[in-house]
Amino acid sequence: MKTLVIADIHQKIHIADKVLAAEKDYDEVVFLGDWFDSFQEPPIVAGFEETCDYLRGLITDHPQRKKFVFLPGNHDMGYIFHNNGPSSRSVSRGGAYYCSGFTRTKAKKFRHAFYDKGCKDAFFIANFKPAHQSQGFTFSHAGIHPAHIPVGQTVKSLVEDILPEVWKNFRRLDTQPHNWLLSGAGRSRGGQCTVGGITWLDWHMEFVKDESLGRQIMGHTKLNEPDCRAMGTNAESWNLDTEQDYAVITDGRLVTKRLTELPNDAPRRPMTLEEYLQLSEFIV
Numbered sequence: 178m179k180t181l182v183i184a185d186i187h188q189k190i191h192i193a194d195k196v197l198a199a200e201k202d203y204d205e206v207v208f209l210g211d212w213f214d215s216f217q218e219p220p221i222v223a224g225f226e227e228t229c230d231y232l233r234g235l236i237t238d239h240p241q242r243k244k245f246v247f248l249p250g251n252h253d254m255g256y257i258f259h260n261n262g263p264s265s266r267s268v269s270r271g272g273a274y275y276c277s278g279f280t281r282t283k284a285k286k287f288r289h290a291f292y293d294k295g296c297k298d299a300f301f302i303a304n305f306k307p308a309h310q311s312q313g314f315t316f317s318h319a320g321i322h323p324a325h326i327p328v329g330q331t332v333k334s335l336v337e338d339i340l341p342e343v344w345k346n347f348r349r350l351d352t353q354p355h356n357w358l359l360s361g362a363g364r365s366r367g368g369q370c371t372v373g374g375i376t377w378l379d380w381h382m383e384f385v386k387d388e389s390l391g392r393q394i395m396g397h398t399k400l401n402e403p404d405c406r407a408m409g410t411n412a413e414s415w416n417l418d419t420e421q422d423y424a425v426i427t428d429g430r431l432v433t434k435r436l437t438e439l440p441n442d443a444p445r446r447p448m449t450l451e452e453y454l455q456l457s458e459f460i461v
Contacts, residue, residue, distance in 0.1 A: 179203045180312055181216045182398030182424040183210035184417040185250065188222040190231045192436060193203045196423050199439040203244065205308060208263070210250025210318040210376065213287075214397035215277025225283050229290030235306050250397065251376040254360050255279040256287040257301050260345065268364040273350055274360050298348070307340040307359060308374060317448035319378040320414070321390055324371065325358060332390050340375070365420075380404070386412040393425065394431075398408040402435045 183196055185450045197206070212232050215222040223231065236242060247256065252340045254274035268281040268288075291300070308317040313323060315332055326335055343359050350356045359375065364366025364384035372383040380398035386407040396418035403424070415431065417424055422433050 178205070178426075180205040180207060180426040181379045182209065182316070182426065184248060184423070185252075185399075185420060186228075187211055187252070187411060187420065187432055188213060188217075188228045189214035189420060190223045190228055190422065192423075193231075193235070195436055197241075200425065203241075205311060206241070207242050207246045207311070207394075208248060209315050209316065209394070210248045211252040211396065211418075212250070213283070214252040214276065216278065216382050217256065226286050226290060227286055230411060231298065233290060233294070235437060236300075236399060244299045246307060246309050246311075246316075247280050248307065248316060249275045249301075249305050249376060251362075252278060253362060254347075254376060256284055260283040260288055260292050260301070262288065262292065264293050265319045273356075279303050302345055302347075305344070307344050308336045311365060312426045314392045314394050314426065314431075315390070316394045318376045318395060319373060320380065320384045320393055320395040320416075321375055322372050322378055322383065322385065323387055323390065325392075380416045380418075384414070384416075386414055410412065 179202060179317070181196060181200050183193055183206065186187060186192055186208070193208070211459065212228055213225065235245060236247065239245070255276055256279070258274045259268050264285045268284040308321070310316070310333070315336060321332060321335065326332065327339070327360050330339065333353035340436060347359060357370055360377060361370040361374040361384050362377045363370045363379060365379045366373055367375055368377065373379060376397070377385055378397070380395070380400075388411045391411060393414040395414070395416055399415055399418050400416055402421060403422050406414045408413070415424065421436050423436070424431050424433050
């Protein structure tokens, strides 16, 4: 079995284009989330609306869509939460699932790309999942911590029973553990929780290797190179958030690959004059 793992995109949709164009014989692709909120502008990255359309197309129209697994990231959750009305309506000021980069203007663009086209809560609940298990690894956006496991439960029951129920009820912010387990920020990230939830856990300050949790793969915490802890053990855990690398797991064995090693044959849209002029400013 061959699984591709693509971490935080942050509107660099060419990352997914290049990997999917180069790796054609895969059985599964796991996207670790954080499609949105780049702090760069087009043409260096895709625009917010273009990213929305691209993501929706992967889910609904891509010929290999049944092989795709989508996990929500902390930069996705605010837009999914505010996808609760037509784009013509104002976006509330509420801070539910708030993350840096979120704006009400972008939330309205998200609604235009999804809610206005019939992609409402049921769409995201059906097509995204908080965590995924395959090839001996547990995948989540930011990682699973022992504090996430209720007494008497296991990682398996968390992934298969608890998190799906939390995900179905992601709007029930008044009920624990929904808000914290799915998207609570830890103190190391400016939140109020002892450790972050599965979309906020910090790799440097909060993540711990633990054989009871098994082997894990995550993104979320930006690195220069892929990082692995406890390699070759039952607690082997990888952080792939470099925006330059992806992973290939073949029959349980993981290797990382650099995007620059791939042929530059992914389809690209023509650059507009405005984008060319913007790029020229950076070149000068």
